[in-house]
Amino acid sequence: MIEVVDLYKNFNDFKVLKGITLKVEKGQTMALIGGSGRGKSVLLKHIIGLLKPDSGKILIDNQDVSKLRGKKLRQLKERFGIVFQGGALFDSMTIFENVAFPLREKTKLNASQIRETAFKELAEVGLSGAENKYPAEISGGMKKRVALARCLVLNPEIILFDEPTTGLDPLIGKAIHNMIRSCQKRHNLTALIVTHEIPAIFPLVDRVAMLYEGKIIASGTPEEIETSKDPVVHQFVHGELEGPISIK
Amino acid sequence: MGLFLAESFFWMLFPPYLIQRIIKQINFIGVKTTLVILLTGSFTGMVLALQIYYTLVKFGAEARLGSVVALSLIKELGPVICALMVAGRAGSALAAEIGIMRITEQIDALDAMALNPYKYLIIPNLIAGIISLPLLNFIFVTVGVFGGYTVGVGLMGLSSGTYFGGIRDFVDAGDILEGLYKSLSFGILITWISCYKGYFTGYGAEGVSKATTQAVVLSSVVILIWDYFMTSILVS
Numbered sequence: 001m002i003e004v005v006d007l008y009k010n011f012n013d014f015k016v017l018k019g020i021t022l023k024v025e026k027g028q029t030m031a032l033i034g035g036s037g038r039g040k041s042v043l044l045k046h047i048i049g050l051l052k053p054d055s056g057k058i059l060i061d062n063q064d065v066s067k068l069r070g071k072k073l074r075q076l077k078e079r080f081g082i083v084f085q086g087g088a089l090f091d092s093m094t095i096f097e098n099v100a101f102p103l104r105e106k107t108k109l110n111a112s113q114i115r116e117t118a119f120k121e122l123a124e125v126g127l128s129g130a131e132n133k134y135p136a137e138i139s140g141g142m143k144k145r146v147a148l149a150r151c152l153v154l155n156p157e158i159i160l161f162d163e164p165t166t167g168l169d170p171l172i173g174k175a176i177h178n179m180i181r182s183c184q185k186r187h188n189l190t191a192l193i194v195t196h197e198i199p200a201i202f203p204l205v206d207r208v209a210m211l212y213e214g215k216i217i218a219s220g221t222p223e224e225i226e227t228s229k230d231p232v233v234h235q236f237v238h239g240e241l242e243g244p245i246s247i248k
Numbered sequence: 249m250g251l252f253l254a255e256s257f258f259w260m261l262f263p264p265y266l267i268q269r270i271i272k273q274i275n276f277i278g279v280k281t282t283l284v285i286l287l288t289g290s291f292t293g294m295v296l297a298l299q300i301y302y303t304l305v306k307f308g309a310e311a312r313l314g315s316v317v318a319l320s321l322i323k324e325l326g327p328v329i330c331a332l333m334v335a336g337r338a339g340s341a342l343a344a345e346i347g348i349m350r351i352t353e354q355i356d357a358l359d360a361m362a363l364n365p366y367k368y369l370i371i372p373n374l375i376a377g378i379i380s381l382p383l384l385n386f387i388f389v390t391v392g393v394f395g396g397y398t399v400g401v402g403l404m405g406l407s408s409g410t411y412f413g414g415i416r417d418f419v420d421a422g423d424i425l426e427g428l429y430k431s432l433s434f435g436i437l438i439t440w441i442s443c444y445k446g447y448f449t450g451y452g453a454e455g456v457s458k459a460t461t462q463a464v465v466l467s468s469v470v471i472l473i474w475d476y477f478m479t480s481i482l483v484s
Contacts, residue, residue, distance in 0.1 A: 048360050077362035088353035102361050154361075 001026045002047060002158065002190065007056035009042060016042050018214030020056070024207075029184050029191040031201045031222075033236065034211035035245070040194040041085065043211070044160045047192070048080050049073055060158070078106065081156035085163045087143035089135040089150070095122065096131035099150045106154060121149040125179060141172035145179070152183055159184075161193040165200075173197060177204050198237055199226060210236065212245075252444050253436075256374055259366045269372040277338040277373070277439070278380030282387065284333050289388035292325055293317060293395025301404050313406060314414035317396035318389075322419060322427045326389040327381075328475055331434035334381060335467035339442040342373055343463035346446025347456035355447070370447070373439045381435030382428055389427065426482045433478065434471055441467045 007020040016039040024030045032040050045051040047058055049065045058065040060076060068076055089098050099118040103109055109117065122131060125145040135143055144164055151159060164180060165173035177197070181204045184191050195201045202208065202222035209219040210233055218225060218233045228234055235243030297317050304310045346369055349355050358365045393415070400406045442463040449459040 045356070050356050050359055074362040077360060080360065082357075082360045084353045084357060086352055088357035090354055090357070091348075091352070105363055106361065 001059075001061055002192065003057075003059040004043070004047065005057040005059065007043070007046060007058065008054045009039070009046065009051065010054055015214060017046075017053070017056075020211070020214070020216055022209055022216050022219070024190055024192055026190050027188050028207060029181075029189075029193065029205045030207045030209060031205040032192060032194045032209050032211060033196070033198060033201075033225075035236070036196070038211055039214060040211055041162050044082065044162055044192065044194060048082055048160060049077055078154070079157045081151035081154065081159040083144065083147045083151050083159070083161045083164055085166065087135070087140075087147040089143055089146055091135050094132050094134055095127065095138065095146050098135070098146055099153055102150060102154050117153060118149075121153045122146070124152075125149045126175075141168045141176070144168065144176055148176070148179060148183070152187070155187060156189070158190045158192075161191065161195070163194055163196065165195065165197055170200075173200065177201065180204065198239070202226065212236075249440070249444050252370075252447070253440050256366055256370045256440075256443075259364060260371050260374070264367065266367065266372055269368065270375050273372045273376035274380055276341075277334065277376045278384060281334055281337050281380070281384060284337055285330060285384050285388050286391055288329055288333055289326075289391040290395040292329055292388075293321060293392030293397075294399045296320055296325070296392070297396035297399035297404075301400060310404070310406065311410050312414055312418075313400045313404075314393075314396070314411035315418035316414075317400070318393050318415040318419050319423060321389045321392040321396075322423050324475075324479070326385050326392065327427050327430035327434060328471060330385045330388045330431065331381065331438060331471045332468055334377075334384065334434075335438045335442075335464055335471065339438045339467050340460050340464045342439065342442040343446040343449075343460045344456055346443055347449035347459045350447060350449050351452060351456060365447075370443045373443050374436060377435035377439035378432060379435075381431040381438075385427060385431035429482065430475065430478055433474065437470055437474060438467045441470065 002024040004020050004022040007017050009017040020043060032043070034040050042051065046053055047065065049068065053066050060079070063076060065073070065076060090101065093101065096118055099121055100114050103114045103117055119128070119131065122128060125148055127142060127145055127149065130138060130142065135146070138146070148164070161180065165176050168176065177200065180191070180193070183189065193201065193205065205222060207219065208222050208225040209216050210225065212232055218228055218230055225233060226237055228237070231244050235245050297313060300316050301310055301313055304312055304316070349369070355365050355369070358368055397411055400411050401408050445459040445463040445466070449455045
C-alpha cells in the first residue's frame with residue numbers, strides 16, 4: 001500500500017507540493033490527474049525515493065521511504081517499477097539490452113535465461129523482431145512499450161507510470177492502456193498512473209485523484225470524479241475553458 | 249564537488265567492479281585520443297627542438313638539446329598538453345553524455361532500479377582517466393623526443409649519440425616520476441570535473457551545452473593551476 005501524508009516540496013522559492021495526502025491500496029490502480037507542470041512527476045519521484053521531501057511521509061507498507069537509506073532503500077526500490085515520461089531507455093544499448101539490463105544486474109540468471117526472459121517480455125508488449133534496434137531507431141509508442149517491458153521484467157509489486165501514452169496516437173494509446181491493465185490484473189500490481197488521457201483512462205482504473213495547486217483536491221472512483229460538482233474538478237475533467245482554472 | 253569525488257572514491261571500495269565498463273571507458277578516453285596525442289606530441293617535440301636549438305647555439309651548448317627537450321617534455325609539456333588534449337576531446341564528450349543521460353532521466357532510471365549511478369557512470373570514468381593519462385603521457389613524451397630528434401639530428405646536424413647521450417646523462421627516475429604524478433592527478437581532475445558537470449547539468453539542450461563548455465574550461469584552468477602547485481611541491 002502507498003500512503004503519502006502531508007508531503008511538502010519546494011524547489012528554491014517555487015512551492016510544488018503543498019501538503020499532499022494520498023492513499024493507494026494494495027492491488028489497486030489509481031490515476032493521478034492534474035495540469036501540466038503541477039508536480040505529478042515530482043510526486044512519483046518522491047514515492048520511489050528519487051527525491052527527498054521537505055516534510056511529510058511516504059509510507060510503503062508502513063515504511064517511510066524518505067527515512068530509508070542504503071540497503072533498506074535499495075530493497076524498497078526493488079519492489080518498484082517505473083515507466084518514465086520519455087521512456088528513459090539507455091540510448092547506448094539495443095532494445096534487447098535495455099530489457100536484459102535489469103536481469104543482468106539484479107538477478108543470478110545465466111545468459112540464455114536472460115535472453116529467453118527478455119525476448120518473452122518483449123513479445124508480450126508486441127515488440128518481437130525489434131530486439132536489435134536502438135532507441136533512436138524506434139517510434140515513441142515502441143519506446144514506451146520497451147520501457148514497460150524493462151519495468152515488468154523484474155516482476156515489481158508496485159508500478160508507477162508517468163504519462164505512459166502522452167504524444168501517442170489514439171490506437172497506440174489504447175493498446176498501451178490495455179497492456180497496462182492486463183499486466184496489472186495478471187501480476188496483481190499496485191499501480192499509480194500519471195495521465196492526461198481523460199476520460200480514456202477512467203475504465204482502466206479503480207480510483208482517480210486530482211492534483212491542483214500542490215494539493216490533492218479530489219479523490220474517488222472514476223464515476224465520482226466524472227460527476228464531481230467541484231468546479232475545478234468539473235472544469236478539468238470536461239476540458240472547459242471557462243472556470244476557476246486559469247490557463248495563463 | 250569535493251563531496252562528489254569523495255563519494256565516488258567511497259563507492260570504488262565496494263563491488264560490483266564493472267571491469268567491462270572500465271575497459272570501454274579506457275578505450276573511449278585513452279585509445280581514441282591516441283591519434284591526437286601522436287600528432288600533438290610529435291609537433292611539440294619538433295618545435296621545442298627548433299626553438300631550443302637556436303637558443304643553445306648562442307651559448308655554444310647545442311649538445312644539450314636532447315636533455316633539454318626530454319626534460320621539458322617529461323616534467324612539464326607532456327603531462328600538461330596531454331591533459332589539455334584529453335580535456336578537450338574526452339572531457340567534453342563525458343560531460344555531454346552524462347548530461348544527456350541526466351535530462352532524459354536515464355540516471356533516474358538507474359537509480360529507480362536500485363543501481364548506484366556512481367558505479368555505472370562515474371567510477372569507470374575515474375579509473376579509466378587514472379589509467380589512460382599516464383599511458384597517453386608516455387606516448388606523448390616518446391613521440392615528442394623523436395620529434396626533437398628529427399629536428400636536432402635530421403635538420404640541424406647533431407649526432408644521434410649526442411642527442412640521446414644528453415638524455416641518458418640528465419634524465420633520472422625522479423623526473424619521470426614527476427611526470428607520472430602529474431598525469432595521474434590530471435586524469436582524476438579531468439574525469440572528476442567532466443563527470444560532475446554532466447551529472448549536475450542544467451535543464452534541456454542549453455543546460456548540457458553549458459555543462460560541456462564548463463567542463464572543458466574548468467578542467468583546462470584547473471590543470472594549469474594544479475600544475476603550478478604540484479611543480480612547486482615536487483621541485484622543493
